[in-house]
Amino acid sequence: IYKWHYSGLNRWHGAGSTADFQKIIQERCDTYTQTIRPGSRSRNCQAIRQAFMSAFISKDPCKATNEDYNSLINLAPPTVPCGQQVFWSKTKELAHEYAKRRRLMTLEDTLLGYLADGLRWCGEPGSSDLNVWSCPDWRKDCRTNYLSVFWEVLSERFAESACNTVRVVLNGSLENAFDSMSIFGRVEAPNLRPQVELEAWLGNDTGKTPSDSCSGSSIRKLKSILDGRNVKFRCMDNLSRDQFLQRS
Numbered sequence: 001i002y003k004w005h006y007s008g009l010n011r012w013h014g015a016g017s018t019a020d021f022q023k024i025i026q027e028r029c030d031t032y033t034q035t036i037r038p039g040s041r042s043r044n045c046q047a048i049r050q051a052f053m054s055a056f057i058s059k060d061p062c063k064a065t066n067e068d069y070n071s072l073i074n075l076a077p078p079t080v081p082c083g084q085q086v087f088w089s090k091t092k093e094l095a096h097e098y099a100k101r102r103r104l105m106t107l108e109d110t111l112l113g114y115l116a117d118g119l120r121w122c123g124e125p126g127s128s129d130l131n132v133w134s135c136p137d138w139r140k141d142c143r144t145n146y147l148s149v150f151w152e153v154l155s156e157r158f159a160e161s162a163c164n165t166v167r168v169v170l171n172g173s174l175e176n177a178f179d180s181m182s183i184f185g186r187v188e189a190p191n192l193r194p195q196v197e198l199e200a201w202l203g204n205d206t207g208k209t210p211s212d213s214c215s216g217s218s219i220r221k222l223k224s225i226l227d228g229r230n231v232k233f234r235c236m237d238n239l240s241r242d243q244f245l246q247r248s
């Protein structure tokens with residue numbers, strides 16, 4: 001039993017793959033291409049599902065590379081119209097509500113972001129199935145797991161395609177509203193193109209006093225990353241959730 005536990009499907013410290021992963025991907029893809037963005041040029045959902053599966057099935061779940069996702073991302077690059085992008089960090093719900101009201105787009109409003117939102121997946125060498133028992137945890141097992149690498153490459157492509165003015169929703173109720181180790185901090189901000197303008201909005205959790213502001217050290221750090229890339233920067237702080245959703 002001891003040996004099985006550590007060599008078998010249960011050995012990773014993260015939760016296993018989402019049940020019915022393939023079916024959910026296929027259904028979400030049909031919904032997105034037929035109902036949510038029927039105007040977007042028609043995409044082959046079967047090919048997308050197959051490319052998604054072949055990115056990680058039968059592979060060592062700790063040896064994901066950016067290249068593993070190339071063919072999938074090339075089938076549906078996460079690009080959005082100029083000036084419509086919304087990035088987020090520790091503000092997933094607020095940022096999505098904001099984007100919806102303003103008709104702007106987060107990564108989860110692009111096809112691949114929509115397909116994978118909230119799902120988990122990993123495979124196992126020598127098997128053509130997903131491992132539903134456990135998947136590698138970013139901290140305890142490996143950083144190069146298929147889930148983390150997916151969000152990193154997709155986010156990188158999303159950020160590279162930004163143009164004109166784009167926005168990021170940050171959490172002003174945290175000590176460091178800007179986290180240089182987050183995907184936004186590590187992958188998106190450093191990949192914005194010169195001449196893009198980034199507007200940062202620091203929203204506060206309802207009932208919580210602001211802990212960070214535009215003049216704090218974490219935002220100064222963000223500004224220095226952007227200065228190095230010739231990205232213009234503006235910052236708005238001290239907004240409650242409601243003020244934020246109304247005024248922004």
Ligand code: AVW
Binds near residue numbers: 086113
């Ligand atoms: P975080 P980050 N579904 O709140 O800046 C499931 O610190 O790191 O924000 N997991 C996800 C999803 C999703 N839709 N998106 C990211 N993750 C993972 C992409 C990922 O491992 C967007 F464009 C991430 O580190 C945002 O601007 C963590 O959950 C930016 O990345 C959320 O951590 C948010 O990533």
